[in-house]
Amino acid sequence: MNVRSADDLTTRARIRDAAVVRFGRDGFRVGLRAIASDAGVSPGLVIHHFGSKERLRGECDAHVRRTIREVKAEAITQWSPGQILGEMSNAAEYAPLVGYVVRCLLDGGALAAEFVEGMVADAAAYLEEAVDAGTVRPSSDPPGRARYLIATTVGMLVIAQLEADAGRGVSPTVDPAGALGQMWQTVLLPGLEMMTDGLLTSSDLLDEYRTAMAGDPSP
Amino acid sequence: MNVRSADDLTTRARIRDAAVVRFGRDGFRVGLRAIASDAGVSPGLVIHHFGSKERLRGECDAHVRRTIREVKAEAITQWSPGQILGEMSNAAEYAPLVGYVVRCLLDGGALAAEFVEGMVADAAAYLEEAVDAGTVRPSSDPPGRARYLIATTVGMLVIAQLEADAGRGVSPTVDPAGALGQMWQTVLLPGLEMMTDGLLTSSDLLDEYRTAMAGDPSP
DNA sequence: CAGACGACTGAACGAGTGTTTAGTCTGGTG
DNA sequence: CACCAGACTAAACACTCGTTCAGTCGTCTG
Structure with a gap:
C-alpha cells in the first residue's frame, strides 16, 4: 500500500x-x-x-x-479547451486516455456527463477571457455559445471514432487518436472560416428570431 | 408474403x-x-x-x-439537413426512429457511418444552393464546411442522449426526443449569432493559417 | 523454525445470453 | 375427412459472463 x-x-x-x-x-x-x-x-x-x-x-x-x-x-494557458483532447491524442502516452473518454461519451456514464460539463465550463472561461481581450465577439448567451462549440468537438470525436471502427476490419492499425487528428485537419480550415466570417451573409434570421422571442419568449 | x-x-x-x-x-x-x-x-x-x-x-x-x-x-425542400432529426422527433410517430439512429451513432454500425455521410451530403447540397442564392457565404472547402456543421449536430444528439440517460434514474419519463428539442432551444440563439457574425473579431488566425499552408501544405 | 498473511491461480458456479428442438395449434387444400 | 405447411410456444441447450472458492506459492514475522 x-x-x-x-x-x-x-x-x-x-x-x-x-x-x-x-x-x-x-x-x-x-x-x-x-x-x-x-x-x-x-x-x-x-x-x-x-x-x-x-x-x-x-x-x-x-x-x-x-x-x-x-x-x-x-x-490551460496554452490551448483552447476543444484542442486539449487533440493535443493529448498526439502524445502517445495519453492516447489510450482519449480512447477511454470517447468510449465513455458513447456509453453515457457519469464520467461522460462530467467531462462534457467540464469542457463547457472551460470553454466558457476561455471565451470570457478572449472576449475581454477583444479577440472574440461578445455573445448574448455565453454559456449557450460554449455548449454550442463543445457540441462540435464532441461530434467530431464521435465521427472520428465511427470511422476508426469502420476501418478496423480492413486495416486494424487505424487508431482513434489518428482518426481524430485527421478529422481536425479536415475541418480546421472550414472551422476557421466559420469563426472569422460566420456562415450567413445577412443578419435577417437572427433578427427574426430576436423579434419573435421578444414577442413570445415562452418556446 | x-x-x-x-x-x-x-x-x-x-x-x-x-x-x-x-x-x-x-x-x-x-x-x-x-x-x-x-x-x-x-x-x-x-x-x-x-x-x-x-x-x-x-x-x-x-x-x-x-x-x-x-x-x-x-x-428536403422545407428544412435544413440538420433540422430533419429535430423535426422528426417532434412527430410522435417518428420519435422511436430518432432514438434508434442515435443508438446507432453511439454503437458505430454501418448505418451510423452511412447516416452521417448522408447528412453531410445533404448539408453540402443545401449549402451550395444557399450560396448560389446569396444567403450563405461561399467557402474555400465546401465539403469540409458541411462536415463541420454536421459534427455540431451529431455532438448535440450525443449530448442530449447523455443527459436523457443520466436523468433516467430520477425521472424515467425523459425521452431522447424531448432532450433533443430542449437542446436545440438552448443553442439556437448562440448558433444563430455564430452563423451571422462569426466568433472572432479579426481574421488574423485565418490569415496565419492560410499563409502557413501556402508555405508548407503537407500537414 | 512455525505460523500467518497476501498475491495469485485453476476450476468451478450461477445467471444471463442467443439459439435449437420437439411439439401444439390453426387454417387451408386434396 | 386426412393431410400438411406454417405460426407459435415451452423447454432445454450451449456458451459467455462476472464471480467464488479451495488451495499453492513466496515472504515476512515472532
Missing part, C-alpha cells in the same frame, strides 16, 4: 492500465478475461484486487479523471 | 417495430426476450422469423433507413 504511491507499477496498477486500454479500444463490453490476459494475470486476481468489474471501471474513471485534470492544469 | 405489403401489421412487422423501439431506448444490448415480450411473442418466434438477432437488427436498420429516406424526400 505504501509502495504503490512511490512505484506505480504494482500488479494492481498494471491491471488498471490494461483495463483503460482495453475499455478504450473495444468498449466496456470486453470481458474480464481479456483484460486479465492483457495484464498477464488470472481473471480471479482482478476481482481479488478490485472487488468487481464495476469497481474496476470506477477506478479507471477516477484515474482518467485525475490524469486529465493534471494535464489540463498545466496546459 | 403478399399480405405483408398491404397490411404491415403482421407479427413479423410487429416484432420489428418493437425491436426498433427497444433498441432505440435501451441500446443494442437488450435481450431478445425483452423484445419478444414487448411484441407479445415468444423468444423462439423471433428467431423463427428473422434467423438471428443480428439479422433482426439488419432488418431494423433497413426499415429505419427506408423510412428516413421517405421522410427526407418529401421534406
Whole structure:
C-alpha cells in the first residue's frame, strides 16, 4: 500500500492500465478475461484486487479523471479547451486516455456527463477571457455559445471514432487518436472560416428570431 | 408474403417495430426476450422469423433507413439537413426512429457511418444552393464546411442522449426526443449569432493559417 | 523454525445470453 | 375427412459472463 504511491507499477496498477486500454479500444463490453490476459494475470486476481468489474471501471474513471485534470492544469494557458483532447491524442502516452473518454461519451456514464460539463465550463472561461481581450465577439448567451462549440468537438470525436471502427476490419492499425487528428485537419480550415466570417451573409434570421422571442419568449 | 405489403401489421412487422423501439431506448444490448415480450411473442418466434438477432437488427436498420429516406424526400425542400432529426422527433410517430439512429451513432454500425455521410451530403447540397442564392457565404472547402456543421449536430444528439440517460434514474419519463428539442432551444440563439457574425473579431488566425499552408501544405 | 498473511491461480458456479428442438395449434387444400 | 405447411410456444441447450472458492506459492514475522 505504501509502495504503490512511490512505484506505480504494482500488479494492481498494471491491471488498471490494461483495463483503460482495453475499455478504450473495444468498449466496456470486453470481458474480464481479456483484460486479465492483457495484464498477464488470472481473471480471479482482478476481482481479488478490485472487488468487481464495476469497481474496476470506477477506478479507471477516477484515474482518467485525475490524469486529465493534471494535464489540463498545466496546459490551460496554452490551448483552447476543444484542442486539449487533440493535443493529448498526439502524445502517445495519453492516447489510450482519449480512447477511454470517447468510449465513455458513447456509453453515457457519469464520467461522460462530467467531462462534457467540464469542457463547457472551460470553454466558457476561455471565451470570457478572449472576449475581454477583444479577440472574440461578445455573445448574448455565453454559456449557450460554449455548449454550442463543445457540441462540435464532441461530434467530431464521435465521427472520428465511427470511422476508426469502420476501418478496423480492413486495416486494424487505424487508431482513434489518428482518426481524430485527421478529422481536425479536415475541418480546421472550414472551422476557421466559420469563426472569422460566420456562415450567413445577412443578419435577417437572427433578427427574426430576436423579434419573435421578444414577442413570445415562452418556446 | 403478399399480405405483408398491404397490411404491415403482421407479427413479423410487429416484432420489428418493437425491436426498433427497444433498441432505440435501451441500446443494442437488450435481450431478445425483452423484445419478444414487448411484441407479445415468444423468444423462439423471433428467431423463427428473422434467423438471428443480428439479422433482426439488419432488418431494423433497413426499415429505419427506408423510412428516413421517405421522410427526407418529401421534406428536403422545407428544412435544413440538420433540422430533419429535430423535426422528426417532434412527430410522435417518428420519435422511436430518432432514438434508434442515435443508438446507432453511439454503437458505430454501418448505418451510423452511412447516416452521417448522408447528412453531410445533404448539408453540402443545401449549402451550395444557399450560396448560389446569396444567403450563405461561399467557402474555400465546401465539403469540409458541411462536415463541420454536421459534427455540431451529431455532438448535440450525443449530448442530449447523455443527459436523457443520466436523468433516467430520477425521472424515467425523459425521452431522447424531448432532450433533443430542449437542446436545440438552448443553442439556437448562440448558433444563430455564430452563423451571422462569426466568433472572432479579426481574421488574423485565418490569415496565419492560410499563409502557413501556402508555405508548407503537407500537414 | 512455525505460523500467518497476501498475491495469485485453476476450476468451478450461477445467471444471463442467443439459439435449437420437439411439439401444439390453426387454417387451408386434396 | 386426412393431410400438411406454417405460426407459435415451452423447454432445454450451449456458451459467455462476472464471480467464488479451495488451495499453492513466496515472504515476512515472532
